[in-house]
Amino acid sequence: xxxxxxxxxxxxxxxxxxxxxxxxxxxxxxxxxxxxxxxxxxxxxxxxxxxxxxxxxxxxxxxxxxxxxxxxxxxxxxxxxxxxxxxxxxxxxxxxxxxxxxxxxxxxxxxxxxxxxxxxxxxxxxxxxxxxxxxxxxxxxxxxxxxxxxxxxxxxxxxxxxxxxxxxxxxxxxxxxxxxxxxxxxxxxxxxxxxxxxxxxxxxxxxxxxxxxxxxxxxxxxxxxxxxxxxxxxxxxxxxxxxxxxxxxxxxxxxxxxxxxxxxxxxxxxxxxxxxxxxxxxxxxxxxxxxxxxxxxxxxxxxxxxxxxxxxxxxxxxxxxxxxxxxxxxxxxxxxxxxxxxxxxxxxxxxxxxxxxxxxxxxxxxxxxxxxxxxxxxxxxxxxxxxxxxxxxxxxxxxxxxxxxxxxxxxxxxxxxxxxxxxxxxxxxxxxxxxxxxxxxxxxxxxxxxxxxxxxxxxxxxxxxxxxxxxxxxxxxxxxxxxxxxxxxxxxxxxxxxxxxxxxxxxxxxxxxxxxxxxxxxxxxxxxxxxxxxxxxxxxxxxxxxxxxxxxxxxxxxxxxxxxxxxxxxxxxxxxxxxxxxxxxxxxxxxxxxxxxxxxxxxxxxxxxxxxxxxxxxxxxxxxxxxxxxxxxxxxxxxxxxxxxxxxxxxxxxxxxxxxxxxxxxxxx
Numbered sequence: 232x233x234x235x236x237x238x239x240x241x242x243x244x245x246x247x248x249x250x251x252x253x254x255x256x257x258x259x260x261x262x263x264x265x266x267x268x269x270x271x272x273x274x275x276x277x278x279x280x281x282x283x284x285x286x287x288x289x290x291x292x293x294x295x296x297x298x299x300x301x302x303x304x305x306x307x308x309x310x311x312x313x314x315x316x317x318x319x320x321x322x323x324x325x326x327x328x329x330x331x332x333x334x335x336x337x338x339x340x341x342x343x344x345x346x347x348x349x350x351x352x353x354x355x356x357x358x359x360x361x362x363x364x365x366x367x368x369x370x371x372x373x374x375x376x377x378x379x380x381x382x383x384x385x386x387x388x389x390x391x392x393x394x395x396x397x398x399x400x401x402x403x404x405x406x407x408x409x410x411x412x413x414x415x416x417x418x419x420x421x422x423x424x425x426x427x428x429x430x431x432x433x434x435x436x437x438x439x440x441x442x443x444x445x446x447x448x449x450x451x452x453x454x455x456x457x458x459x460x461x462x463x464x465x466x467x468x469x470x471x472x473x474x475x476x477x478x479x480x481x482x483x484x485x486x487x488x489x490x491x492x493x494x495x496x497x498x499x500x501x502x503x504x505x506x507x508x509x510x511x512x513x514x515x516x517x518x519x520x521x522x523x524x525x526x527x528x529x530x531x532x533x534x535x536x537x538x539x540x541x542x543x544x545x546x547x548x549x550x551x552x553x554x555x556x557x558x559x560x561x562x563x564x565x566x567x568x569x570x571x572x573x574x575x576x577x578x579x580x581x582x583x584x585x586x587x588x589x590x591x592x593x594x595x596x597x598x599x600x601x602x603x604x605x606x607x608x609x610x611x612x613x614x615x616x617x618x619x620x621x622x623x624x625x626x627x628x629x630x631x632x633x634x635x636x637x638x639x640x641x642x643x644x645x646x647x648x649x650x651x652x653x654x655x656x657x658x659x660x661x662x663x664x665x666x667x668x669x670x671x672x673x674x675x676x677x678x679x680x681x682x683x684x685x686x687x688x689x690x691x692x693x694x695x696x697x698x699x700x701x702x703x704x705x706x707x708x709x710x711x712x713x714x715x716x717x718x719x720x721x722x723x724x725x726x727x728x729x730x731x732x733x734x735x736x737x738x739x740x741x742x743x744x745x746x747x748x749x750x751x752x753x754x755x756x757x758x759x760x761x762x763x764x765x766x767x768x769x770x771x772x773x774x775x776x777x778x779x780x781x782x783x784x785x786x787x788x789x790x791x792x793x794x795x796x797x798x799x800x801x802x803x804x805x806x807x808x809x810x811x812x813x814x815x816x817x818x819x820x821x822x823x824x825x826x827x828x829x830x831x832x833x834x835x836x837x838x839x840x841x842x843x844x845x846x847x848x849x850x851x852x853x854x855x856x857x858x859x860x861x862x863x864x865x866x867x868x869x870x871x872x873x874x875x876x877x878x879x880x881x882x883x884x885x886x887x888x889x890x891x892x893x894x895x896x897x898x899x900x
Contacts, residue, residue: 232262232610232614233564233565233606233610233611233613233614234262234263234299234528234564234565234566234567235260235261235262235263235565235566235567235602235603235606235610236256236261236262236263236264236265236298236565236566236567236568237256237261237264237265237534237567237568237569237570237571237584237585238264238265238530238531238567238568238569238570238571239252239256239264239265239266239293239570239571240266240269240270240570240571240572240574241266241285241286241289241292242270242273242285242289243572243574243575243576244572244590246285246288248590249288249289249292249293250292250295251590252571252572253292253293253295253296253298254296255586255592255596256293256296256298256571257296257297257298258600259585259596259599259600259603260600260602260603260604260606260607261298261603262297262298262299263298263299263300263301263367263565263567264293264298264299264300264301264567264571265300265301265302265303265370265530265567266286266289266290266300266301266302266303267286267302267303267305267356268302268303268304268305268307268370268372268373269303269305269307269308269335269373270286270305271305271306271308271309271310271313271352272310272311272312273285273286274286274305274352274355274356275310275352275355276310277312278312278313279351281355281359283355283356283359283360290363290365290366291365293365294364294365298365299365299366299367300363300365300366300367301366301367301368301369301370301530301567302356302360302366302368302369302370303369303370303371303372303373304349304352304353304356304369304370304371304372304454304458305352306338306349306352306353306371306372306454307335307336307372307373307374307375308335308336308373309337309338309345309348311332313345313348314332314337314338315332316344317344319339319342319344319381319382319383320337320338320339320342320344320345321337321338321339321381322337322338322339322340322377322378322379322380322381323339323379323380323381323384324380325378325380325425325426326425326426326427327380327425327426327427329381334578335373336374336376336377339379339381339383339384340379340446340447340450341379341383341384341387341446341450342381342383343383346450346453349450349453349454350453350454350457353454353457353458354457354461357369357457357458357461357462358461360462361461361462361464361465366465367465367466368465368466368467368468368489369458369462369465369466369467369468370468370469370470370492370530371451371454371455371467371468371469371488372450372451372454372469373470374470374471374472374476374494375447375450375451375469375479375484376447376472376476376478376479377478378439378440378443378478379443379446380423380425384423384443384446385422385423386419387442387446388421388423388438388439388442389418389419389421390418391438391442391445392418392421392438392442393418395438399415399416399417399418402415403415405434405716405718406432406434406435406716406718407432407434407716407718408432410432413432421435422435423439424436424439424636431636433633433636433637433713433717433718434716434717434718436636436717437629437632437633437636437685437716437717438716438717440478440632440635440636441480441629441632443478443479444478444479444480444483444484444628444632445483447479447484448479448480448483448484448486451469451484451487452487455467455487455488466489466490467488467489468488468489468490468491468492468528468530469484469485469488469491469492470492470493470494470530470531471484471485471491471492471493471494471519471522472493472494473493473494473495473512473514473515473516473518473519474511474514474515474518474626474646474649474650474665475515475646477628477631477632477635477646479628480628480629481518481522481628482522482628482667484522485522485523486523488523490523490525490526490527490528491519491520491522491523491525491527491528492527492528492529492530492565493515493519493527493528493529493530493531494529494530494531494569495512495515495516495529495531495532495533495554495558496531496533496537497511497512497533497546497550497554498533498536498537498543498544498545498546498550499537499538499543500537500538500539500540500541500542500543500581502543503541503543503544504544505544507550507857508654509557509840509855509857510650510653510654510657510658511650512554512557512558513557513561513653513657513840514649514650514653514654514657514665516557516558516561516562516563517561517653517663517664517665518626518665519562520561520562520618520664520665521626521664521665521666521667524664524666524670525562526562526563526564526615526617526618527562527563527564528563528564528565528566528567529555529558529563529565529566529567530565530567530569531567531568531569532551532554532555532558532566532567532568532569533546533551533554533568533569534551534568534569534570534571534583534584534585534595534599535551535573535582535583535584535585535593535595536581536582536583537581537582537583538581538582539578539579539581539582540581541581542581546595547859547889548594548598548889549598549887549888549889549890550889551568551595551598551599552598552599552601552602552889552891553855553856553857553889553890553891555568555599555602556602556853556855556891556893557840557853557855557891559613559853560840560842560843560844560853560855561618561842562617562618562844564613564614564615568584568585568599569582569584570582570584570585571584571585571586572584572585572586572587572588572590573586573587573588574588575588583595585599605874608873608874608876609873609874609893612846612851612873612895613844613851613893615846616844616845616846616849616851617844617845617846618662618664618842618843618844618845619662619843619845620661620662620663620664620674620675621662621674621675621676621677621827621829622656622661622662622663622664622675622676622677622678622679622824622827622829623663623664623665623666623670623672623674623675623677623678623679624649624652624653624656624663624664624665624666624678624679624680624681625666625667625668625678625679625680625681625683626649626665626666626667627667627668627680627683627684627685627690629685629715630645630682630683630684630685631645631646632685633684633685633713633717634682634684636717639709639741639768640741640742640767640768641744642742642744642766642767643709643767643768643810645681645682645684648681648682648707648810649681649682651810651813651816652679652681652707652816652820654813654816655813655816655817655819655820656679656820656824657840658817658820658837659820659821659824659831660831660832660833660834660835660840660841660842661820661824661829661831661832662832662842662843666678668680668683668686668687668690668693668694669689669690669693670693672693672694672696672697672702673697673700675697675702676702676703676827676828676829677702677703677705677823677824677826677827677829678694678697678702678703678704678705679704679705680694680704680705680706680707680710681706681707682707682708682709682710683706683710683711683728684709684710684711684712684713685713685714685715685717686710686711686712686713686714686726686727686728687714687715688727691711691726691727691728691731694728694731695731695799697802698731698799698800698802698803698804699799699800699801699802700800700801700802701800701801701802702802703802703803703804703805703823703826703827704731704802704803704804704805705804705805705807705819705823706725706728706732706804706805706806706807707806707807707808707810708739708768708769708770708807708808708809708810709768710724710725710726710728710806711724711725711726711727711728711729712724712725712726714726723735723736724736724739724770725806728804729775730775731797731799731804732777732795732797732804732806733774733775733776733777733795733797733798733799733804734772734773734774734775734776734777734792734795734797734806735772735773735775736770736771736772736773736808737771737772737773737791738771738788739768739769739770739771740768740769740771740786740788741767741768742765742766742767742768742769747764747765747766748764748765748766748769748783748784748785748786748793748809749762749763749764749765749783749784749785750762750763750764750765750781750782750783750784750793750794750809750811750815751781751782751783751784752780752781752818753779753780753781753782754780754781754796756822757780757781757818757822760818760822761814761818762814763781763811763812763814763815763818764811764812764814764815765783765793765809765810765811765815766809766810766811766812767809767810768809768810769783769788769793769808769809770793770806770808770809771783771788771791771792771793771808772791772792772793772794772795772806772808773792774792774795774797776797776798777795777796777797777804777806778795778796778797779792779794779795780792780794780795780796780805781793781794783809792808793807793808793809794806794807794808794809795808803826805819805823807819832852833852833854833864833865833866833867834865835854835862835864836862836863836864838856838857838858838860838862839854839855839856839857839858839862839864839886840853840854840855840857841853841854841855841864842855849895849896850868850895850896851873851893851894851895852866852870852892852893852894852895852896853891853892853893853894854884854886854891854892854894855886855891856886856887856888856889856890856891857889858888858889859888859889860888861885861886861887861888862885862886863883863884863885863886864883864884864885864886865882865883866880866881866882866883866884866894868881868896868897869881869896869897870894870895870896870897871894871895871897872892872893872894873893873894873895874891874892874893879897880894
């Protein structure tokens with residue numbers, strides 16, 4: 232079943248309004264809402280006094296209109312009476328300052344008292360709604376995250392280290408604490424990496440980032456265990472924050488959930504741009520799908536202008552529907568719009584919903600109502616259909632953490648570097664899976680592992696298996712530099728991958744922002760490629776068995792190899808020794824995809840996104856126009872338009888501005 236709905240806050244509105252809201256939702260084709268994730272003080276107004284009657288009535292009103300409910304556990308925003316019990320309940324920020332009450336997510340994820348009260352409210356909610364026919368599942372907390380540096384976390388971190396290393400001798404050896412005379416003789420001597428203390432030991436800092444991530448995984452698991460026991464028939468998820476969030480290992484956080492959900496915003500106050508780059512949302516969707524290699528939900532889909540202190544650019548007519556269909560095209564099996572009605576009070580007064588502040592319907596509501604009518608017709612064909620890809624990119628949260636500690640170059644950003652490469656593939660209408668370093672790579676022909684900085688042997692072995700079985704692997708600068716303790720490896724770079732790459736890093740140059748080098752391709756098939764610049768970082772390569780693909784043309788390493796290719800078994804490895812601009816990655820993407828025989832789903836002009844989902848041998852083709860001009864696309868098959876029931880389409884089709892076509896092939900593969 233495809234779920235289509237909104238995030239609703241009945242506690243914000245008079246009870247006599249609820250039935251009208253539910254009726255308007257049903258008219259829009261909604262069959263689900265999320266409730267109560269910020270309602271702890273309403274459900275437990277005083278310690279131990281639980282009140283679910285108002286929520287029961289709200290659910291009853293919604294159910295009378297055929298709308299089911301996902302309940303959120305309310306631990307993201309605790310009530311004042313709880314936080315007044317102890318200052319230690321509040322997290323301490325990286326600068327050593329303790330948070331105070333007045334926002335959300337102020338809590339320490341390791342505080343035992345907070346755990347105790349979390350267990351109580353979750354158990355009470357679960358017990359009350361375990362058998363409610365309208366309740367179908369749970370969202371844990373809300374957008375987990377935020378590292379805490381308090382004394383409780385310090386003690387918990389020291390215990391975590393003791394479990395990880397077993398002995399201080401091992402820890403001292405792995406971290407290299409002989410440097411600066413930091414050898415520890417007692418576990419309680421190990422500090423937290425506060426910004427007040429200068430530059431911490433890289434091993435200590437990376438382990439703290441791991442510990443902070445594990446803390447939220449454990450806190451979520453505590454709630455999962457309660458819900459599994461009391462509500463075995465309900466699903467459990469959490470609303471992640473896409474690719475951009477970088478303080479939790481999302482592969483770990485997703486592991487014990489039934490499926491991943493995430494919050495999709497494309498026009499926000501934090502990115503005041505006239506145009507939206509659809510590649511960012513595409514990468515986020517693909518990352519969320521990759522966390523468990525399965526379809527996902529969008530628990531918060533943008534419903535209007537957003538903003539806390541300022542107001543974002545308004546979504547253009549058609550964009551809300553287009554963004555929702557983009558999520559579906561990448562594997563979403565549910566869309567819930569945030570929010571139903573725009574709040575009249577509180578921090579998110581300017582975070583607009585489908586209804587305006589006055590509760591009346593808007594252009595936005597009418598747009599989504601149109602989509603609701605469409606989904607009633609096509610949802611059964613879409614729901615459960617899968618995304619198939621022959622290309623993957625390896626996302627390493629440990630490398631991401633390591634670059635947070637040591638950036639390497641002021642201009643370098645791991646997520647930006649990752650996105651540059653992803654965008655070059657996405658622009659060629661290539662479907663991409665985002666995978667963990669140790670995931671099974673056998674389904675893929677091409678795997679790109681950007682800046683795999685922290686490289687455990689198990690990950691290196693996994694990449695080698697992929698190559699020897701016939702795959703094409705691409706790695707980029709700063710790969711294989713660190714071991715699991717965040718110490719530089721005692722071998723030529725790229726470390727554990729040097730033999731596989733058939734090349735060694737002779738030396739490297741970290742470039743200032745205003746300086747670039749130029750590349751000259753030496754392979755005949757790339758001789759006609761446009762010029763490409765080398766920026767940020769230049770690895771000067773010394774091939775051992777690899778052939779040279781491109782050389783630098785400037786500076787003291789002019790003529791030295793910049794990109795190499797090595798044949799290993801039935802596969803190949805390309806080492807791209809520099810970080811370039813868009814032309815470099817576009818050239819490489821074109822050549823790499825051709826090398827492995829991966830063709831675009833459909834050739835389309837710039838601004839058109841093409842993707843597909845499959846139900847067995849039946850193809851669903853999504854054509855999304857992210858431009859304000861009508862676009863012409865040549866199909867390579869015969870299709871039926873599922874949204875308007877058009878007669879079979881073939882040849883050239885037109886897609887209106889900010890519009891989408893959902894087509895089903897009429898000839899099975």
